[in-house]
Each structure stands twice: as C-alpha cells, then as structure tokens.
Amino acid sequence: MRIAILGCGNVGSALVGILQDRADALAVQSGARFEIAGIAVNDLSATRPPHVPVELLTADAQRLVADPSVDLVVELIGGLVPAEELVRTALKAGKPVVTANKALLASPEGVQLRHLADERGVDLLYEAAVAGAIPLVRALRESLTGERIHRVMGIVNGTTNFILTKMSEQGADYADVLAEAQALGLAERDPTADVEGFDAAAKAAILAGVAFGYDVAGDEVMREGITAIRAVDVEFADRFGYVVKLLAIVERTGEDALSVRVHPAMVPKSHPLAGVRDAFNAVFIEGEAAGELMLYGQGAGGLPTASAVVGDLIDATRNFLAGASAPAPDRQPAHLLPESDLQTQYYISLDVIDRSGVLATVTKAFGDNNVSIRSMEQEGYAGEARLLFVTHVAREGDIQATLQALSELDIVEQIGGVMRIVGDPG
C-alpha cells in the first residue's frame, strides 16, 4: 500500500515514525505493508527529525497525489489552499484520503468533498480532525450508527480548557492565564481561533455531519468565546456547584432541526464533563438506547493526532483491499434552530443600587419576559448589591429581552456575567 503524505510538521513526522516503528504490526492489522511513496513539503531544506527520510521529500504535492503508484493520500497540510485541490484530485482518482484538516472539513468546500467521497464510494476519513486521539468519529459512525442521538456536547479545544481550568483552580484572571498558556506554548501568539471559539465551531460543524448526517459549515455555527469570562463568574459558578467549560454542542431540537453552537457554559460539578481538566478533550453523547456516553483523551499533539491518523489508515486500507468504503451517514441539508429559539438555563449576575423595592423591580423584568427564576443570591456592599440569578429553562430570545429590559432600569448599574447552564436536570 503506497501512501503519499502531504505535510511534515508535528503530526506528519510523528506519523512517519509510527509507520517505521510499527511496520510489522500495522501490516498484520491492515492486510498490507505500508510504503511511503513520498512526503510533500513546502520547504525542502527545513530542519526535520532524523527519522524522516530526506530522499522521500518532494515540493510537488500535486504530482505526488497524481502518481499512479500512489494508493492512498494522507493530508496533513491544514487550511483550504492547496489542501482542498489535492484532496479532490485524490478522491476523483479513487484514492482514499485520510485527513486531520478540520478547517477544510468544516468549510463549504469540505462539505462538497464529503459528498464527492460518498458518491464515488471512496473513503474520506478524519478521526484526527475532531478531538485528536479520541476514537469519536468511528464510535459515532459505526458503533452508534443505529442509535438515535439526542445531543453531542464536548470540550473540543484544549487551549481554552487549560485556561478555564486554571481560572477555576487558581482563581486567576483570564488575561493572566492566557499569558501563561502562551508562555507554555499551549496558546498561539494570536489566540483568536481558540479563545473566540472558531476552532471549536469547526469541530461542532463536523460533529453535526458525523452524528446527525447534517451538512453544516463552521461559519453557520452560533459562536461565543471565553474572553468575557471574569474570575468572579468562575467563582460564583463554583459556589452554585458548577464549573465553567467552553462547549461545542450539537443537539436535536426537532424531527428535522438541529442546534449547533459553541459557548461557555456552567456545567454541574457532578457531570462527567466537569472533571475534564487542563488541555484534555472529552465528548459527551446522549443517545436514545445507549444512554449517556463520554469519550475522553488528548485532543492535540503530534503523537496522539498521528495515532488517530494510523487508525484511519488501517481502516481505509482494509476497505480498499476489500473494494469497500466506510459507511456514510444519510446526509441532508441542515435546518438550524434560530438562535433566539434556543432553550437553556441561564446564570445572570447584576450589580444594582441597594434600595428597597429593587428586587421586586428586577424580578418583574424577568417575569414580564417569561423567564422563571430558579434561585437567587444577594450580596450587599456599601450602597450597592450584587444579585446572582439562576433561571429555569428559558427561550434565548426571552433572555435577551430580559437583559435588554434590565439594562434600561436605572437601579441596575451593570449586567455582569451572563452564562448558559448545561447538563443540569433543570
């Protein structure tokens, strides 16, 4: 089985190492010996680990993919250009593709590539694109394929989970922990893709396809990052029995409708997702018959990601040799729930003037907008008070109207933290 590897960064060089070290075991498992036909790179002269065979490097990825002796393509370049064109070329030539490229898969072009693979009956496998080493995509596509899934929600971005874990365990501020994460190499110098939820949104879009067969692109995903979270909100969450996590949520909201979203959420401490610390990932799945499942592991890193690529490589090879391809979901265009129709619980913190009658005025604003309060705490300061509310399940549109009404009250000095609550009995 001659494979072309496109890209030779952390994941690519880890993959080359595994293919060398585990050659015999992989041959037994896949039914064929893997032979690296070539490794396409941008810069032939860059420094690489000594185990990467220099004689296999090439700058001409297009030619490598088109080489008739190449049976299978592993795409580890990332981004849309030139990855999209290369993957398309491979699929059209009937060559299975294994990719870790979440940006590509979550783009409208990526949706088209998935359709192309289905039509041609050629494998396009991407276990490594969501939650790294966690065998999530295969679990959803194979083990749970007969399952009616209600909701998939996950911690799918290690950087933000590291930041939120430190904020929670050390009472630290967002900016300080971000700086620490950058110093440790866990956050990019420009952290936008992680902290604003773009990375998680791409993964949510891919999960909508795998778990529900819906075609969703990353930019269709409702998205809110973690930059506005204050240390004090994390502390209040703790006091109420919650932990703050950035969640990617794909939820069936009707026979034909889906809510796909990324936002910070308060998760009850007793929920399995609450215990997922540092840069680890985990995905919680709720199915009709299977009940609650969670898959946990390393979401990033060269070796873990390469491990997921190897699983796909074996799968694609076995299918290729059998003349088959992996099962494809019954794909359909997505009917996405309008953001204002989302139903969830909320935490809201308000700074108000400490005056009699304030509570009545404030709670009236909730009631007027059909938002029912589940619990309230009041803290007094000199002349001021802070009110902490947890609501029952309410419509997002009603919550927004409530916040608007509250902001117009002169007794409300500031609307502090506002956060959705997920995973509670309600």
Added chain:
Amino acid sequence: MRIAILGCGNVGSALVGILQDRADALAVQSGARFEIAGIAVNDLSATRPPHVPVELLTADAQRLVADPSVDLVVELIGGLVPAEELVRTALKAGKPVVTANKALLASPEGVQLRHLADERGVDLLYEAAVAGAIPLVRALRESLTGERIHRVMGIVNGTTNFILTKMSEQGADYADVLAEAQALGLAERDPTADVEGFDAAAKAAILAGVAFGYDVAGDEVMREGITAIRAVDVEFADRFGYVVKLLAIVERTGEDALSVRVHPAMVPKSHPLAGVRDAFNAVFIEGEAAGELMLYGQGAGGLPTASAVVGDLIDATRNFLAGASAPAPDRQPAHLLPESDLQTQYYISLDVIDRSGVLATVTKAFGDNNVSIRSMEQEGYAGEARLLFVTHVAREGDIQATLQALSELDIVEQIGGVMRIVGDPG
C-alpha cells in the same frame, strides 16, 4: 437479512423494540433490512412486553440456528449451556454471531470459539459483553489497532461501583450499602459474582484478548473482591486524596507478558476514573501514541446493552454483504505475570501498641523486605496507635513478606486495611 434471536429477557426484548422502531434507519446504515426469523426462548408461555411478536417465538433454538434461511444469530441466553453449542453451530455454518455473553467468551470454550471465528473468517462480535453500551471493543479492535497499548484498566462492574460510591459519599458500611443495592435491584440476592470480582474477571479476560490478542480465560485472572473493604479504609483513602474503586486491569509487563487482574484499588481523586460514580462503567486506556483515553457510559441495562448489540448487528451485516469479516487480533497464548511479581504501590493500615520504639520496629519490617515507605500518618488512642502507610512501588511478593513479618510482631495488634494504589505518579 434474516436474524435469529436467542433469548428474550431484558436485552432481547429491548433489541426487538429497537429493530421495530428504527427499521428504516437501520436498513440505510447496514445495507439490508433486518427481518427477525425467530426468537428462541425457554418458556413459550412466559409474560413478555406486548411488542414482542408471539408468532416468532420458538422453544427449539438449535433448529432456529440451523434454519438455512437464517443469515445471522444474536445470542442473548448467557451461560455456557446451551449457548456454546448454538454459537458453534452458527459459526460452522458461516453465520455471523453477535453475543453479549461474557461468561461464554471468558471460558476456555469461548477462547476456542473466537479461534473458530478467526479461522472461518466469520464475525463473532461482542461489544455488549464488556461495559454495555460503551463502544470499547470496537475502539480497541479498530481505532487503536495500530496502537501499542500499555495498559487498560476499567470500572466494569456497575454493582460494585454503586456500592463503593455510596460507601465513599455516605461513609456507610459495606453490608448496609449491599442491602440497599439489593433493595434497588442493583445487586443480586446472591451477590457473589459481582462483589467477589468474578464478573469483572471475565471482562478482564475478554479485554486481554481484544486489546492485546492474548488468550486468557476468566479463571486465570488474579481476583480480589470488595467484601473486606471497611468504611474506615474508604475514609483514609479520602484523607490521602484517593477514591476506592474495583478495577479490572490488563497491563503489559514485558514484551510477551501480561498482568491480568481484578482488585480494589485506591485511585487518585484527580484521575478520570475517580469521578465515575454509581452504576456507571468506564475504561481507561494508555497507549504509546494515543496517550490517555477514557470511555465512559452505562455498563448494563436492557436498552444500553441492546444498543451495543445493534452496533454489532450493523457491522456484521455490512461485513456479511461485503463478504468480509471484522479484523481479528493476532492471537497468542498468554504469558501471565506471576502474582508475586506484580509491581504496585500499597496502602497498609496497622493497629499497634502505643509504645516508644514501635515505629522503628515496624518500619524495619518494611525495609527488611525491600519495601520503601512513601508516607506515614500516625493516630493515637488510649494506649494504642494506628499507623497508615503508603508505600512506593514494590513487588507484590515483598509486600506479602512484609505483611507476614508484621503479623509476627507482638506490638502489632491487627493488620487493618491493605489495598493497592493505582494511577499515581508513584
């Protein structure tokens, strides 16, 4: 695809319900419509849920399996007789078998059946036999097939995890919680199979086969139950930062050697397994490239187990239609590590006479047997003291020699709790 269902208890009737309710979706996923050819039961006149079609019931399982129109057999009878004979008949006729029968799979006969399936290239799938709805077997057999796995350890018995959770969270005694579990239907009237670790040992044996390709039978598994655990040990565990869990552990201890065991263990609270509460199951996997993974979910119950059976049914059907079978591990006889060579940390609690020089005498017994102490706590009572030790990693044989030496000291009044510690940096 005509399927024979053997057994119609909780799992069987849940399976019939899923096959009815999700018929269209299952046909899309598997490539064939499922048709129930017959349901073999012991007692034709027993009361069953109304959705089970009475006209499909038969008391002649052997005839149903041999029926040439039957393509696939689902075995949900449990136990060895007559399940073994029925499964063998099906496999010999080239009919794929899906089973949830852990007792059969972990028996020497079950090992032979797995070999028979491999030789004939016929699927024998058993996702439901270990950890219920958790897609563990497929993850190990497919996603992680290229991975060099170091250790698999899991909470695979819901009854004992429920008991240990209550002991830990309520400070309750074993006997009281067992009675509660029995009242709730979570423990059998004769709880031996669960509380003495026989059920978990069968699952450990199956995992040794799936994760490492080693042929191990349940009665070869080193086994220790939870009946000797005292409330006070659970409390001490908590104070030292641990939670007590009954673990099934399969660990590579050399190039060709495996330790397969079931015993209670103190697990650090920060370990993902520590947060697995009540009757839930979870399996923690440590791989060379993938790093740490954990899969969590419901380990028992009609619907969750039936959900795992359905995943296998789809898999077996797709393979059957493609003329293929699921990948089989490279099986080999197991070289099991002798119990005395096991290396682990220990917690030991001693009641001693409170007299000067006692600590020196006691610690000398540890040192004389090559056991190094990591931490010690002393509690005084009137004329007595309790010493709590946590050791560094030590040989099991040396620990047993230490315990023997301690028991011979006249200043030692009682050796209280003795428990292995797992998952600690050491």
